[in-house]
Amino acid sequence: MGAGPPCGAHPARGVKSRQTAGIGYASPPNGPVGARKTDLTMAVRRSTKPGPRNALYAQSGGVTAVINATAAGVIEACRRHKGRIGHLYAGRDGIVGALTEDLIDTGRESAATIRALRHTPAGAFGSARYKLKDLERDRAKYERLIEVFRAHDIGYFFYNGGNDSMDTALKLSQLGAQTGYPIACIGIPKTVDNDLPVTDCCPGFGSVAKYVAVSTLEASLDVASMARTSTRVFILEVMGRHAGWIAAAGGLAARKAGDAPHIILFPEIAFDREKFLARVKETVDRKGYCVIVASEGTRDADGKFLADMGTRDAFGHVQLGGVAPTLAQMVKQAHGYKFHWALADYLQRSARHIASRVDAEQAYAVGRAAVELALAGKNAVMPVIRRKSSKPYRWDISSVAIEAVANKEKMVPRGFITGDGFGITAAARRYLEPLIGGEAYPPYRNGIPQYATLKGVRVRKRLSTVFTV
Amino acid sequence: MGAGPPCGAHPARGVKSRQTAGIGYASPPNGPVGARKTDLTMAVRRSTKPGPRNALYAQSGGVTAVINATAAGVIEACRRHKGRIGHLYAGRDGIVGALTEDLIDTGRESAATIRALRHTPAGAFGSARYKLKDLERDRAKYERLIEVFRAHDIGYFFYNGGNDSMDTALKLSQLGAQTGYPIACIGIPKTVDNDLPVTDCCPGFGSVAKYVAVSTLEASLDVASMARTSTRVFILEVMGRHAGWIAAAGGLAARKAGDAPHIILFPEIAFDREKFLARVKETVDRKGYCVIVASEGTRDADGKFLADMGTRDAFGHVQLGGVAPTLAQMVKQAHGYKFHWALADYLQRSARHIASRVDAEQAYAVGRAAVELALAGKNAVMPVIRRKSSKPYRWDISSVAIEAVANKEKMVPRGFITGDGFGITAAARRYLEPLIGGEAYPPYRNGIPQYATLKGVRVRKRLSTVFTV
Numbered sequence: 037m038g039a040g041p042p043c044g045a046h047p048a049r050g051v052k053s054r055q056t057a058g059i060g061y062a063s064p065p066n067g068p069v070g071a072r073k074t075d076l077t078m079a080v081r082r083s084t085k086p087g088p089r090n091a092l093y094a095q096s097g098g099v100t101a102v103i104n105a106t107a108a109g110v111i112e113a114c115r116r117h118k119g120r121i122g123h124l125y126a127g128r129d130g131i132v133g134a135l136t137e138d139l140i141d142t143g144r145e146s147a148a149t150i151r152a153l154r155h156t157p158a159g160a161f162g163s164a165r166y167k168l169k170d171l172e173r174d175r176a177k178y179e180r181l182i183e184v185f186r187a188h189d190i191g192y193f194f195y196n197g198g199n200d201s202m203d204t205a206l207k208l209s210q211l212g213a214q215t216g217y218p219i220a221c222i223g224i225p226k227t228v229d230n231d232l233p234v235t236d237c238c239p240g241f242g243s244v245a246k247y248v249a250v251s252t253l254e255a256s257l258d259v260a261s262m263a264r265t266s267t268r269v270f271i272l273e274v275m276g277r278h279a280g281w282i283a284a285a286g287g288l289a290a291r292k293a294g295d296a297p298h299i300i301l302f303p304e305i306a307f308d309r310e311k312f313l314a315r316v317k318e319t320v321d322r323k324g325y326c327v328i329v330a331s332e333g334t335r336d337a338d339g340k341f342l343a344d345m346g347t348r349d350a351f352g353h354v355q356l357g358g359v360a361p362t363l364a365q366m367v368k369q370a371h372g373y374k375f376h377w378a379l380a381d382y383l384q385r386s387a388r389h390i391a392s393r394v395d396a397e398q399a400y401a402v403g404r405a406a407v408e409l410a411l412a413g414k415n416a417v418m419p420v421i422r423r424k425s426s427k428p429y430r431w432d433i434s435s436v437a438i439e440a441v442a443n444k445e446k447m448v449p450r451g452f453i454t455g456d457g458f459g460i461t462a463a464a465r466r467y468l469e470p471l472i473g474g475e476a477y478p479p480y481r482n483g484i485p486q487y488a489t490l491k492g493v494r495v496r497k498r499l500s501t502v503f504t505v
Numbered sequence: 506m507g508a509g510p511p512c513g514a515h516p517a518r519g520v521k522s523r524q525t526a527g528i529g530y531a532s533p534p535n536g537p538v539g540a541r542k543t544d545l546t547m548a549v550r551r552s553t554k555p556g557p558r559n560a561l562y563a564q565s566g567g568v569t570a571v572i573n574a575t576a577a578g579v580i581e582a583c584r585r586h587k588g589r590i591g592h593l594y595a596g597r598d599g600i601v602g603a604l605t606e607d608l609i610d611t612g613r614e615s616a617a618t619i620r621a622l623r624h625t626p627a628g629a630f631g632s633a634r635y636k637l638k639d640l641e642r643d644r645a646k647y648e649r650l651i652e653v654f655r656a657h658d659i660g661y662f663f664y665n666g667g668n669d670s671m672d673t674a675l676k677l678s679q680l681g682a683q684t685g686y687p688i689a690c691i692g693i694p695k696t697v698d699n700d701l702p703v704t705d706c707c708p709g710f711g712s713v714a715k716y717v718a719v720s721t722l723e724a725s726l727d728v729a730s731m732a733r734t735s736t737r738v739f740i741l742e743v744m745g746r747h748a749g750w751i752a753a754a755g756g757l758a759a760r761k762a763g764d765a766p767h768i769i770l771f772p773e774i775a776f777d778r779e780k781f782l783a784r785v786k787e788t789v790d791r792k793g794y795c796v797i798v799a800s801e802g803t804r805d806a807d808g809k810f811l812a813d814m815g816t817r818d819a820f821g822h823v824q825l826g827g828v829a830p831t832l833a834q835m836v837k838q839a840h841g842y843k844f845h846w847a848l849a850d851y852l853q854r855s856a857r858h859i860a861s862r863v864d865a866e867q868a869y870a871v872g873r874a875a876v877e878l879a880l881a882g883k884n885a886v887m888p889v890i891r892r893k894s895s896k897p898y899r900w901d902i903s904s905v906a907i908e909a910v911a912n913k914e915k916m917v918p919r920g921f922i923t924g925d926g927f928g929i930t931a932a933a934r935r936y937l938e939p940l941i942g943g944e945a946y947p948p949y950r951n952g953i954p955q956y957a958t959l960k961g962v963r964v965r966k967r968l969s970t971v972f973t974v
Binding site for chain 2: 095098099101129132156157158159160162163164165166246249250251253254255257258259260261262264265266267270272288289291361376377378379380381382383385386387388389390392469471472473474475477480482483484485487505
């Protein structure tokens with residue numbers, strides 16, 4: 037490990053990406069949504085410890101098809117700055133690994149393995165649904181994190197997650213400042229839900245959007261083929277409990293007016309049973325079949341989720357599934373149409389085989405940018421994707437103070453949803469279409485994608501204390 | 506349309522395929538499983554009508570990711586033999602179009618459109634779940650078909666479907682012989698269920714198998730990432746009402762012993778609740794999570810489907826759906842594990858974006874071979890795929906008398922299922938692996954596959970009689 041300038045003393049370096057089919061980005065030293073210099077930043081700069089400090093990367097929350105591309109971005113950027121960042125560890129199972137001092141030494145993984153992370157879905161280091169609450173209630177956990185960080189001389193914490201994780205990163209940076217432990221906490225956006233504010237989109241979303249658009253198109257062709265004697269109504273249930281971005285992406289399957297999907301159900305629009313059933317009938321009368329993309333978060337005017345309505349099937353059995361079977365029974369009872377439904381569940385967010393190339397590139401770029409922000413002395417910031425134009429699609433990476441994004445959700449704006457509440461507008465299409473652009477196929481062997489497997493070598497523990505989660 | 510030799514007088518021509526990555530086939534004039542010369546063949550040969558007769562192609566039953574590749578094979582082969590086959594029509598919505606004289610003129614589609622069918626899923630001409638019963642009970646329908654054939658001088662009938670459709674083709678050829686109407690009925694295999702006998706595999710299966718193997722792998726990585734704090738048990742429900750071939754394909758996701766899927770449920774193995782629950786617990790205890798691939802046809806020792814919804818389709822088959830939620834509740838109640846489940850439904854059989862290249866090539870090859878068999882004067886035969894070796898995978902096309910395949914089902918042999926009934930053996934892997942080999946991506950535009958759209962120009966009706974289905 038060569039000696040480098042003291043941590044944080046070097047300005048951020050703008051990085052020019054390779055230009056691929058018109059897609060490129062540049063990471064400006066100071067974006068218009070720049071990080072604010074806070075006391076936290078100062079705390080990092082006051083670090084006097086000699087030599088490069090270590091870094092910790094953790095994946096958080098629901099995984100995606102491209103979160104490992106972000107990991108690859110972080111790891112490769114750290115490797116390029118060996119003189120300034122020492123070891124890069126990863127929490128096994130995210131923050132849980134950080135709390136339990138169960139750390140993976142990323143330095144023990146080969147360059148080829150790290151490159152392969154760019155086409156490997158899910159969380160290679162393990163992720164966690166483990167939310168830290170506020171500093172008052174969960175102070176012991178935050179302090180434990182600082183204890184582990186101190187034991188391993190962690191000077192940089194890269195937390196790769198959604199809204200909740202950004203909140204954790206923010207609080208950790210606050211505690212670092214309070215206790216005088218210099219730690220640069222950089223959030224890295226990740227969520228299939230696409231509900232983080234400020235950033236134009238969230239890495240992970242573009243790929244699930246592409247999966248849903250392609251699957252909707254394919255299933256629609258299937259249903260159209262056979263509607264005369266078979267299924268009339270097909271329902272695809274997709275993720276998105278609070279925001280309807282993923283459901284909206286189903287709308288990209290339509291190439292012209294009247295194409296499937298004929299109905300999209302958004303969490304943002306109160307479900308109206310009569311209006312829905314009338315639209316189904318109109319569509320079947322006109323087209324012979326009806327394709328519906330329904331968000332799992334579809335709810336009525338009282339905010340009650342459709343999937344929680346306790347409906348029963350024709351035999352009096354309580355419905356076991358979610359929104360799709362509920363809607364299917366509703367349609368069957370009202371109109372008698374033969375139906376089919378699909379629930380893609382984890383298939384949609386892990387479908388690296390049909391990932392968006394734009395998404396995979398952005399996921400990598402935010403990982404790399406996070407390291408550059410840390411090296412520029414930033415703290416409590418998150419790289420964001422900034423759209424420079426939609427046609428042709430151009431974007432770059434900027435950054436924002438984490439507190440501007442933590443615990444905030446970005447819903448699908450009303451202007452993206454057609455007046456009747458059942459479709460997407462041209463504005464939505466302009467926004468969404470570039471995000472599913474391009475393919476980025478993994479390599480295959482014997483018909484199966486060759487996804488990376490990590491060695492996952494454990495970092496020797498330095499603490500005698502045991503923390504149980 | 507140039508004049509050619511009388512119908513059926515020309516011997517079948519062996520066709521050498523282009524060699525692609527070790528995959529090739531040769532269509533021998535007389536395979537070891539050759540068509541038998543029957544009275545039906547004679548009836549065709551006695552045709553004295555001058556000039557080329559026309560042909561009818563119909564898609565039947567559940568569509569697949571590659572049935573349109575078969576259509577392309579039929580159409581392109583007919584176009585190469587313009588002097589011997591006149592117009593090639595297609596039934597709109599399969600046999601229903603034939604009965605109602607609702608025919609599409611394939612000659613009005615451009616060469617580019619037909620080429621694009623090779624990468625377009627679902628049934629471009631429309632398919633039907635419409636089973637003709639035996640000649641006694643449905644004689645009027647068979648006679649109507651002969652009436653339509655006569656009106657349009659149809660001398661060749663290519664019926665692209667599964668077991669039921671082969672039965673229809675057989676009966677139609679019998680009626681042709683009985684009534685002295687010369688008609689060559691050639692069955693063309695198609696079914697995701699892979700349950701036709703004689704043929705080594707069925708076009709359509711390889712692609713759904715690849716989809717299920719890849720999806721199982723991807724979802725397993727997702728579950729493994731998060732099992733420490735989230736989902737412990739994941740269930741993917743797949744098609745395969747009677748035969749467990751599709752469920753078996755999920756086993757290809759495992760690269761080494763102990764890999765997911767940990768449990769496969771086959772229709773061929775009676776479901777044993779206690780044994781299943783014990784295996785789930787063992788797996789979670791050992792691995793931290795458990796991934797299950799369950800056939801929709803999973804049934805208990807009494808033959809009762811786990812997910813019998815009570816409804817029936819047009820063929821009188823019980824309509825299934827809901828094995829996954831049933832299993833999930835069972836696991837939850839017994840062990841309390843957090844679960845997720847997915848039901849891929851039509852997504853699996855229409856997923857042309859992840860089609861098997863082998864499957865797409867075989868689908869095309871059987872279409873082309875069907876035309877060659879017809880031109881060789883064969884009747885009541887079906888082209889079959891013959892495996893010449895597994896490693897490297899080599900295959901060719903032969904043919905079989907339809908009566909050897911009609912109404913018969915090929916189950917997963919016991920030797921393909923592990924002793925405990927929960928997995929696939931090395932023999933199964935040797936059989937299955939080549940069938941998912943190779944990728945055959947469709948072209949994309951704006952992030953979406955560019956699937957063919959037909960003009961679908963209707964053939965002018967010649968009958969004044971109306972037939973209502």
